[in-house]
Amino acid sequence: MMIFRPKSVLTFLSLLLGLAAAPLALAAPAVIQVRVEAGPAYVQKASVMLWPVEKTPSMAIWLARPDGSHALTIYVSHRVAAQDWVTGPFTDKRDVRRPEALPIWAAAHQRSGRPERQQCAACHDQHQREEIDPAARKALDAISGATPQTSFSRNVNLPADFAPGRYLIRLEVNHSWDYNQAYPEDTEPDSPGYNGQSGQPSVLWQGELTVGAAASQARLHPVGHGAPGGQSGRITFDKDGLDSALGILSAVTARYLPPAKSAVTAGRR
Numbered sequence: 001m002m003i004f005r006p007k008s009v010l011t012f013l014s015l016l017l018g019l020a021a022a023p024l025a026l027a028a029p030a031v032i033q034v035r036v037e038a039g040p041a042y043v044q045k046a047s048v049m050l051w052p053v054e055k056t057p058s059m060a061i062w063l064a065r066p067d068g069s070h071a072l073t074i075y076v077s078h079r080v081a082a083q084d085w086v087t088g089p090f091t092d093k094r095d096v097r098r099p100e101a102l103p104i105w106a107a108a109h110q111r112s113g114r115p116e117r118q119q120c121a122a123c124h125d126q127h128q129r130e131e132i133d134p135a136a137r138k139a140l141d142a143i144s145g146a147t148p149q150t151s152f153s154r155n156v157n158l159p160a161d162f163a164p165g166r167y168l169i170r171l172e173v174n175h176s177w178d179y180n181q182a183y184p185e186d187t188e189p190d191s192p193g194y195n196g197q198s199g200q201p202s203v204l205w206q207g208e209l210t211v212g213a214a215a216s217q218a219r220l221h222p223v224g225h226g227a228p229g230g231q232s233g234r235i236t237f238d239k240d241g242l243d244s245a246l247g248i249l250s251a252v253t254a255r256y257l258p259p260a261k262s263a264v265t266a267g268r269r
Contacts (some may be wrong), residue, residue, distance in 0.1 A: 029157040030211070032074060033255040034061055036171070038151045041247035046177055056147040057175045057248050058202075060105035061154065063209070064168040068235075070108035071167060075154045078144040080106070099230030100196035102172045104204055107233020164212040169254045171220055174202035175245065182241030183228060195228040200245035202226035204235060209256045220252035 036059075043054050060076040080101050099106070179185045179199035187194045195201065203225050207218030224237040225245075239246065 028260045029160065030162070030259045031257045032063070032156050032158060032169075032209070033257065034074060034154045034169070034171075035251075035253045036061075036152055036154070036249060037251040039247045039250035041175070041178075041244045042249065043149070044175055044178070044244075055176065056149060057173050058101045059147055059171065059173045060102045061169070061171045062105060062108070064108065064170055066166055066168065068108065068168070070105075070112040072156075072158070072162070073105075073109060073143045074156045076102070076105065076144050077147045081144040100198045100201070100226075100228060101174055101176075101230070102202055103226040103230040104170070104202065104233050104235055105172045106230075111233075158211070162211065165210070167209050167211060169207050169209050169218055169220065171205040171249075171252050172202050172226065173205070173248050174198055174226075175200070175248060178245055180241070180243055189229070193228065196230060198228065200225075200242055201228040201236075203239075203242065203245050203248065205249065205252050207252075207254060209254055211256055213258055215255065215257055217253065217255045220254065222246055 043056060046053050046055050058077040058080050060080065061074040062076075063071040063074065065071050176197050177185075177199055179195075183193065183195045183199045183201070185199065203222050205220040206223045207220040209218050210216040222239060224235050225239065225242065226236075227234055
């Protein structure tokens with residue numbers, strides 16, 4: 001029979017307490033941080049049914065692979081994700097389509113190969129929250145929201161299985177009714193310059209981040225625009241005919257922070 005002597009018992013208890021207090025290394029997820037600085041044309045004045053309003057732009061931020069394919073949506077304006085547009089009193093919003101809003105992101109996202117239920121397209125035409133499939137609603141809420149009224153930051157945790165490598169970080173931004181001489185109002189749907197209700201097309205800002213063991217950062221720059229009428233997701237890499245659309249944002253920066261280990265004491269809450 002084993003006999004515990006007082007000294008042995010104290011040693012044993014000390015060992016247990018020491019194990020309970022030992023720090024455990026837990027890995028925090030990798031993070032993408034994006035900072036968006038509003039420009040002089042970020043908030044624009046308009047008139048809806050003779051009522052003056054101030055409007056903010058539609059916007060999407062995402063990571064793309066070097067070939068341009070969609071990898072991860074960081075943020076998208078809810079009205080674009082769900083095609084849930086404000087309409088006049090005699091128009092059913094279910095009949096309203098705005099393919100010209102953010103055509104580059106929309107095309108890339110829909111081609112991403114994700115299951116249909118996980119795509120924002122699964123929520124189109126479902127304007128009452130209770131009508132949206134719960135799985136689709138969860139996916140939508142994770143990436144979308146109202147466009148902030150001024151400069152803002154957005155952080156997103158990368159999935160644990162997100163592949164390391166070089167990525168394009170893209171931001172597409174667009175204002176409704178942003179007409180100018182190159183993109184005038186009342187263009188016909190079958191005309192080459194048709195622009196829906198956007199006027200000037202969406203502007204694509206772009207930079208490059210490396211996802212891996214080390215931190216990286218990028219400053220995005222406007223590099224082109226989307227199809228004026230949303231006819232496709234094709235990118236036109238020039239800025240001809242754009243004026244106020246280039247002033248919606250003044251600066252966009254992004255940072256990648258690799259997984260960080262944090263010490264957590266076992267047995268403590």
